[in-house]
Amino acid sequence: xxxxxxxxxxxxxxxxxxxxxxxxxxxxxxxxxxxxxxxxxxxxxxxxxxxxxxxxxxxxxxxxxxxxxxxxxxxxxxxxxxxxxxxxxxxxxxxxxxxxxxxxxxxxxxxxxxxxxxxxxxxxxxxxxxxxxxxxxxxxxxxxxxxxxxxxxxxxxxxxxxxxxxxxxxxxxxxxxxxxxxxxxxxxxxxxxxxxxxxxxxxxxxxxxxxxxxxxxxxxxxxxxxxxxxxxxxxxxxxxxxxxxxxxxxxxxxxxxxxxxxxxxxxxxxxxxxxxxxxxxxxxxxxxxxxxxxxxxxxxxxxxxxxxxxxxxxxxxxxxxxxxxxxxxxxxxxxxxxxxxxxxxxxxxxxxxxxxxxxxxxxxxxxx
Numbered sequence: 001x002x003x004x005x006x007x008x009x010x011x012x013x014x015x016x017x018x019x020x021x022x023x024x025x026x027x028x029x030x031x032x033x034x035x036x037x038x039x040x041x042x043x044x045x046x047x048x049x050x051x052x053x054x055x056x057x058x059x060x061x062x063x064x065x066x067x068x069x070x071x072x073x074x075x076x077x078x079x080x081x082x083x084x085x086x087x088x089x090x091x092x093x094x095x096x097x098x099x100x101x102x103x104x105x106x107x108x109x110x111x112x113x114x115x116x117x118x119x120x121x122x123x124x125x126x127x128x129x130x131x132x133x134x135x136x137x138x139x140x141x142x143x144x145x146x147x148x149x150x151x152x153x154x155x156x157x158x159x160x161x162x163x164x165x166x167x168x169x170x171x172x173x174x175x176x177x178x179x180x181x182x183x184x185x186x187x188x189x190x191x192x193x194x195x196x197x198x199x200x201x202x203x204x205x206x207x208x209x210x211x212x213x214x215x216x217x218x219x220x221x222x223x224x225x226x227x228x229x230x231x232x233x234x235x236x237x238x239x240x241x242x243x244x245x246x247x248x249x250x251x252x253x254x255x256x257x258x259x260x261x262x263x264x265x266x267x268x269x270x271x272x273x274x275x276x277x278x279x280x281x282x283x284x285x286x287x288x289x290x291x292x293x294x295x296x297x298x299x300x301x302x303x304x305x306x307x308x309x310x311x312x313x314x315x316x317x318x319x320x321x322x323x324x325x326x327x328x329x330x331x332x333x334x335x336x337x338x339x340x341x342x343x344x345x346x347x348x349x350x351x352x353x354x355x356x357x358x359x360x361x362x363x364x365x366x367x368x
Contacts, residue, residue: 001158006034007084007092007117008062009108011041013203014050014260014279015304016145018286020095021167022307023149024061026159027093037064037087050234050279054260057170077111084115091119095149098131105130125152131300135322141301167286167307171265179258179265183230186252193226194354197267197284199275200244201237201255204326206335207276209294211240213343215247217274220347222248225354230270231255232263232280271357274350281306290356292349297321297337310356311365312349316340 008027010020017040028036038061040052053065064087068080092112094105105127109120129148143151146167153159183189200214221227228251231241235256245251254263264283267273273284273291281293285306293306295315300322305313318337320329328335345368356363 003031003034003090005087005089006031006036007039007066007087007089008036008095009039009092009112010052010095010097012052012097014055015282016097017050017052017055018167018279018282019144019146019304019307020149021056021061021169021286022146022165023095023153024056025165025168026150026153026163028061029163029165030153030158035063036061037066037089038062039066039068039084039092041070042067050260055169057172060170081111081115084112084117089117091121092117093153094120094122094126095152096126098126098129098145098148099133100126100130102127102130121156121158122152125155133324135300135324137322138317139297139301139322142303144305144307145303146307167282169261169264169286171261171268171287175261176265176268178262179269182254182258182262183252183266183269188228188230188252191228193222193228194271194357195269196221196227196229196350197232197270197273197275197280197289198229198244199232199273199278199280199284200240201233202276202278203234203236204296204298206298206323206325206328207278207296207338208335209276209338209341211244213346214274215244216343217347217350218244218248221350221354222250224351227272227354230266232267232275232283233278272350272353274346277304285311290353292346292353294338294341294346296335298323298325305365309364310353310362312353313365313367314341314346314349315367 069076105123109123112120154161202208218229230251231253233255237255241253241255245253264287267284267289268287270289273289275281277293277295281291284291285308291306291311293313297318316337323329330336
């Protein structure tokens with residue numbers, strides 16, 4: 001397939017972008033000399049929004065960036081279509097989430113046709129494999145989102161079956177130096193104990209494991225392994241992070257202080273990520289930091305598990321699983337599926353990962 005100008009269409013926040021990075025690398029590998037642009041949504045009204053451009057490397061994957069506002073305003077859509085038309089793209093790779101409905105996909109195809117792109121690669125694949133919003137019970141385990149996108153490219157003959165790709169963020173020396181300087185400013189760069197990342201927050205309340213359990217697990221790890229905890233997350237996690245650091249009496253709070261790529265560089269220096277199923281978890285996995293992560297049962301099992309085979313993941317089956325709700329649907333909002341994940345089991349998993357690091361062993365991702 002001879003394509004000189006390519007548009008990639010994918011929307012979403014931090015985690016949605018990160019799980020697609022291996023597929024982006026696969027596309028770049030298949031078309032090393034093409035001009036590839038990235039089309040994604042922008043949500044400037046949301047202060048917690050992390051755009052794809054904040055996450056992805058400035059060079060190495062995409063040559064141009066196009067964003068559109070989350071609006072149905074016809075004039076904005078016409079301006080976007082004219083902008084895309086002027087670029088004279090040969091094709092658009094449709095790499096959208098599996099929750100895109102057939103009606104939305106047909107509407108998108110019509111838009112790209114109006115914008116001058118006749119070849120829409122992947123749209124019918126996404127339509128054939130889309131997920132119903134109502135999740136069946138018991139919730140089935142499905143293919144990871146990132147693997148799904150790679151399969152899209154393989155079935156179109158873009159990627160050879162034997163090739164594999166990683167979510168390499170192509171971090172720069174400057175980004176690593178900035179992260180190291182931040183750690184020095186917090187007095188943790190030269191401490192002898194292993195650094196661990198802690199991600200206690202989430203934009204979805206239904207995905208947050210109890211703060212006190214994080215506090216108790218890390219307290220035990222400080223006692224047993226002299227760990228140095230670093231809190232990661234957005235500005236909304238800063239207050240919680242400050243409470244935890246004060247309780248532990250050591251560590252640093254990066255929540256809201258480091259941008260996404262500097263946070264990735266800091267995560268790369270950690271031997272373990274302990275936290276919720278969030279974009280921060282995917283950021284840790286992207287820099288090959290093993291994850292011990294708590295999954296609520298709100299989504300399809302397996303869909304957003306992190307890249308790699310060195311993680312220990314916790315998920316419990318409950319009668320209300322598959323709710324896909326940002327706030328727990330139980331009357332007391334106690335997140336029953338997360339309450340069933342005991343701190344002792346999580347502590348054991350963290351110790352296992354720390355000791356793996358010490359003796360250099362590797363094991364496959366495990367669901368507990």
